[in-house]
Amino acid sequence: MIRLADVTYRYPRATVPALDGLSFEVSTGQFCAVIGANGAGKTTLCSALAGFVPQFYRGTITGSIEVAGLNVVESPLADIAGTVGLVFSNPFNQITGARFTVRDEIAFGLENMAVPVAEMEPRIEEIMRFAGLEGLADRSPFALSGGQQQRLAIASVLVMRPKVVVLDEPTSQLDPVGAKEVFSVLRSLATTAETTVFMAEQKLEWVAAFADRVLVLHQGKLVADGPPGEVLASPDLGRYGLQPTRYTQVARAAQLAGLRSADTPLPVTLEQAVEFFN
Amino acid sequence: MNLVIDDVGFTYPGGAEALRGVSLRIQGGESIAFIGENGAGKTTLMKHLNGLLKPSRGRVTVDDWDTREHTVAKLAARVGFVFQNPDDQIVERTVIDEVAFGPRRLGQSETDALANSVAALEIVGLSDESRTHPYDLSASQRKLMTLASVLAMRTPVVIFDEPTMGQDARGLKLIGDIVEELKREKRIVLIITHDIDFCSAHFERVVAMADGRVLIDGPTAEVMARADLLATTNVEPPQLVRLAQALGLPVAPLTIDGLIAALPR
Amino acid sequence: MSQSFSLYIPTNSGMHRLHPLTKLALVFLCLVLGLFLPGVWLSYATFALIIIPSALWGGVLPRLLSALFKTALPIALSLFLIQGLFWPGGTPILHLGPLSFKEEGLYFSIQRTGRFIMIIGSFLLLTFTTRPDELMLALNRHGIPNSITYIILSTMQIIPRFQAKANTILDAQRSRGLETEGNVLVRIRALLPLIQPLLLGSIVDIDERAIALEVRAFGRKGPRTSLLTLHDTPAQRIARWLMLLAAVAVIAWGIYLWLAPRFIA
Incomplete structure (x- = not known):
């Protein structure tokens, strides 16, 4: 569903590449998280999957990127929209300003795709329930809190039913419970609707609990790739400017203190940690 | 230095009641984290401490x-406030001048303003910039x-609004170190x-807010142990506390060592 | 409708339910009547016989009159005083000590005030009773490009956000000791640290919003659908054509009246 072959990209006037020789594939219905320190290239990678790098930001790119059967480096952005959804982290700037109510804001993408009104209405109802926006349909999108706006941004993209949804730190404004809810919505989307989810995130506890696979970027390079249990428990994480979850840290400390066997695999989630200590 | 918030109520001009009777006493040297879901009233309360908002009733x-x-500009000499979005304040052409903006406005001598700014940049690791x-x-x-620009003002009170948002492990550690230094x-x-x-x-005391009121106020370990109350304001206890609870340990550990110590041998 | 720079008053009157273009045609006819025909009283008649009854029907008459009073009164007063007293070489009809009101000046003031009332009144009538998004949709369907209606709609919503952002920036600067309360000089000096973050921040916003629009297939060619529905009736369609024809006739008559004396001379 996503296929990158030897992708290297430089922003205009940049000397160092923001993406450096990236090659990987993500299959249909997979929930793939990408993590890394600030400046590692996560945002650039997300923009590239939706075609905005290089089509909007310019710069030079080599290699090939194919998403949902589209060559996103060259396909017109208008053709990519609807097939590849992009959610980024500043929720306020994702409100189009073209519509006056939450319901109409969600409808905007569908209207542009010429979805019939009869089909639009149930889809909007469904996505509002899914994103926890019930009761806000007639509010102005600009009158919502940051967290609500972030849910609206996600809903407005998901309602278009993209085959691949790319999200760049979409939970930054949400409180902890709200962030967890977003992860769980995306998880069920990947499982039940076969939507491929590609998400850049800092909240490793939820990455560990919900993602199928984790990529680690470091200075534009792909340095680790595997299931969360493997990648997030790796002793290399610190080298890439990342801190493992407390569950991993405390388990490692217990091993070092000789309280637990050094052979037991380290936990990355709460459930695994409970198992590890019992 | 101490801060007294005495039965403060606040209603925004549009009619939204954001604070419904909050009372707190804060002594010199205290470090307090304000938690709670979006819209609980945390930012509204903090804006009362440097005069950006004046109470509708009660006293600060x-x-x-x-x-x-007193005007906000005058209160700024006592209470420093680090805003969420750095782009809302950048006015100068160099980092050092930007950091010195506050100290200069507060009437620090040019030598002091620069010395304080250099020191603040050092603390946040931006000396080279x-x-x-x-x-x-x-x-x-x-x-x-932005953090440095408030540290350089050398105020006895420093307020941070979501300083860790968008920071990676290195940034988190740096901000943690800054908090420790201020303590x-x-x-x-x-x-x-x-x-x-x-x-x-990093914080000794926690105030959990919900719906414009103080829900719980106490030593961090005590507050974090109240998963039931925290849940009502959309907050989950820290990972270590949740693990201790899931393991049935009778403690609410705040550090890794604390949890290790509580494990049955 | 809150948080938008829109004067729309959401009630459910017959006037509100009219197709936006019907209201636009009505307003157009009013403007033509008031502006293209000579004479003093026609704009007052248009106002009294068309705008007032329509506003009454729409349930917005008190709001319309109060808004009109606030804008028109100062302008009317200054017109009467300046043009009435200082009309060069006019015929004095009322003496006030050394000054006198001139007939021509008063005549001119009455005419201009009438036009002003009529123009503002019809604009208020339209905006009070018409949802901006419905008006823009109606225009879209009659060949006005999406990009133009988008600019109008988004501006209506961005202006209040711009004000909110300006307030946040001001808060951030005051918190760093920038004095904004005091005399005019202090206030002017406070403007500079406000404007730069406002402008630079807006550039970033524009970039991201352009991406958000692309993501939502705004750039896609071809037909679109709309969740908003516009109710139209054959009677309204006929009324629109009649009003347009009437407006064209009035324009033609006005041009004739304007040209005729020149040809005869």
């Missing part, structure tokens, strides 16, 4: 100053610069945060 005093009787244009910094560096200097450190693990690692 910073030492002997009633905030109603002092001649850089603020907009040439990365987003997370700009955030650290050592016996300044009052207040933080608004959703990052519950950060707050349990």
Whole structure:
């Protein structure tokens, strides 16, 4: 569903590449998280999957990127929209300003795709329930809190039913419970609707609990790739400017203190940690 | 230095009641984290401490100053406030001037203003960037610069609004170190945060807010142990506390060592 | 409708339910009547016989009159005083000590005030009773490009956000000791640290919003659908054509009246 072959990209006037020789594939219905320190290239990678790098930001790119059967480096952005959804982290700037109510804001993408009104209405109802926006349909999108706006941004993209949804730190404004809810919505989307989810995130506890696979970027390079249990428990994480979850840290400390066997695999989630200590 | 919030109520001009009777006493040297879901009233309360908002009822005093009787610019000498979005404040062409903006406005001598700014940049790890244009910094560096711009004001009270948002492990550690340094200097450190693990690692007292009121107020370990109450304001206890609870341990550990110590041998 | 720079008053009157273009045609006819025909009283008649009854029907008459009073009164007063007293070489009809009101000046003031009332009145009538998004949709369907209606709609919503952002920036600067309360000089000096973050921040916003629009297939060619529905009736369609024809006739008559004396001379 996503296929990158030897992708290297430089922003205009940049000397160092923001993406450096990236090659990987993500299959249909997979929930793939990408993590890394600030400046590692996560945002650039997300923009590239939706075609905005290089089509909007310019710069030079080599290699090939194919998403949902589209060559996103060259396909017109208008053709990519609807097939590849992009959610980024500043929720306020994702409100189009073209519509006056939450319901109409969600409808905007569908209207542009010429979805019939009869089909639009149930889809909007469904996505509002899914994103926890019930009761806000007639509010102005600009009158919502940051967290609500972030849910609206996600809903407005998901309602278009993209085959691949790319999200760049979409939970930054949400409180902890709200962030967890977003992860769980995306998880069920990947499982039940076969939507491929590609998400850049800092909240490793939820990455560990919900993602199928984790990529680690470091200075534009792909340095680790595997299931969360493997990648997030790796002793290399610190080298890439990342801190493992407390569950991993405390388990490692217990091993070092000789309280637990050094052979037991380290936990990355709460459930695994409970198992590890019992 | 002490802060007294006495039965403060606040209603926004549009009619939204954001605070419904909050009372708190804060002593010199205390470090307090304010937690709670979006819209609980945390930011509204903090804006009362430097006079950006004046109470609709009740009283806020910073030492002997009633905030109603002083301008924000004047209160800024006592209460420093680090805003969430760095781009809302950048006015100068170099990082060092941007950091010195506050100290100069407060009437510090040019020598002091520069010395304090240099020291603040050192603390946030941006010494090498002092001649850089603020907009040439990365987003997370700009955030650290805003932090420095308030530290350089050398106020007895420092308020941070979501300082860890968008920071990676290195940034988190840096901000944690800054908080520790301010605590050592016996300044009052207040933080608004959703990052519950950060707050349990660095703050002695926690105030959980919900719906414009104080839900719980107490030593961090005590507050974090109240998963039932925290859940009502959309907050989950820190990972270590949840693990201890899931393991049935009778403690609410705030550190890894604390949890290790509580494990049955 | 809150948080938008829109004067729309959401009630459910017959006037509100009219197709936006019907209201636009009505307003157009009013403007033509008031502006293209000579004479003093026609704009007052248009106002009294068309705008007032329509506003009454729409349930917005008190709001319309009060808004009109606030804008028109100062202008009317200054017109009467300046043009009435200082009309060069006019015929004096009322003496006030050394000054006198001139007939021609008063005549001119009455005419201009009438036109002003009529123009503002019809604009208020339209905006009070018409949802901006419905008006823009109606225009889209009659060949006005999406990009133009988008600019109008988004501006209506961005202006209040711009004000909110300006307030946040001002808060951030005051918190760093920038004095904004005091005399005019202090206030002017406070403007500079406000404008730069406002402008630079807006550039970033524009970039991101352009991406958000692309993501939502705004750039896609071909037909679109709309969740908003516009109710139209054959009677309204006929009324629109009649009003347009009437407006064209009035324009033609006005041009004739204007040209005729020149040809005869």
